[in-house]
Amino acid sequence: MAGSDVILLDFWPSMFGMRVRIALAEKGIKYEYREQDLQNKSALLLEMNPIHKKIPVLIHKGKAINESNIIVQYIDETWNDKSPLMPSDPYARAQARFWADYVDKKVYDASKKIWVFTGEEQEKGKKEFIEIMKVLEGQIGDKPYFMGESFGYADISLVTFYSWFYTCETLGNFSIEKECPKLIAWAKRCMQRESVSKSLPDSKKIYEFWNDMKSKLGHEHVPEVENFGSFHVWFSTG
Template identity: 45%
Template sequence: MAEVKLLGSWRSAFSLRVEMALKLKGVEYEYVEEDLSNKSPLLLQSNPVHKKIPVLLHNGKPIPESLVILEYIDETWENGPPILPKNPYDRAMARFWAKFLDETCFPAFMKAYVSAGEEQVKAKEEVEKFLKFLDDELKGKKFFGGDSIGFVDIAGNVLAYWFVIISELVGIELITKDKFPNLCAWIEEYLNSSFVKQHMPDREKLTESLRARFQKTSTAK
């Protein structure tokens, strides 16, 4: 078994978080693409609680959950730039914003995408409220981490890439320059970073995958 192995999926923003962190730190690893419709025994054994990717295997020991894995990578490999801030307060706030993205923002986005009528109107209003918090947090900053890409930026790749594509597919524009100028500037800066450009999945391929998923959701309504 390779010293470092990642069980992931090319279409998963959460899997990509881990790949970006490993590459940022210069860690050599073996990537294993999982078929999520037919999960491997290794995945089920490595993450028996949630049975989800990503899972990082380090010397045979499994670490699940993307944000947990990012912290593990940052603490385990000192080479490369830090992912989390060194200052304890800044570190705590980075954890706060990453958790806010995963547990508050992303579910609200998905609700807005799949709902209809009055329910969708309310869902969009909730999303905009959350986006305003992020926009304010980015005021005067290039990235969430300051001048360089860090923990919250990597966590936010869902927002910068996946949700932009989904918004186009379902015809709902949620992140606009007039309402959220700082957030839009961050998305542009982030996606145009040479490091990020190297690792984002092919846009056309991802769009087709997401289109198939959201067509199924629409048909199921």
């Protein structure tokens, strides 16, 4: 595999891939980006992630690292000479991992219910989503970032979902800012960082992508979350 020492296999709307892009940008790492067609997975993707067969995959010197939060930790530990993403204190590091894990286990599944369902099921998903956002907002509180004064690992785990907030709000007919103003203030603060603003696609472009996917899949298939075909597979990686 000739070329760059660092290669990222990714798909542009993936909130999980965005995490890796932010971490690489924070560290100033040059890399080769390879957009993946997840309806026709490349031989390289299947070779480098044979277990899950999903993006993102970071390839560093020919070796693959999978799962976005694991990749972000790997980037922080490997390029540790600038822009630390994890706190230096062991307890604070444990807390950062806890909140990143909370995001992984809660946010995607709740937001998916808003995208996929309508009616009563969507309302349940919306209520669940708002409750989760309020928990996260409580952790941020009046601090600039999750763990205090410095942008880092826990912030990266959540901020990429911000690009999908407009889609959630439009489909669910609600305002996240009205429900969680401090959370949105935090997200806007993160967006002032070049690493974030250049890694997150425009939110309306995400919404257009969703509508295009929904049209291709057909409205009759949308409620079938467990059988949601390629779209479900694209974003179910952590």
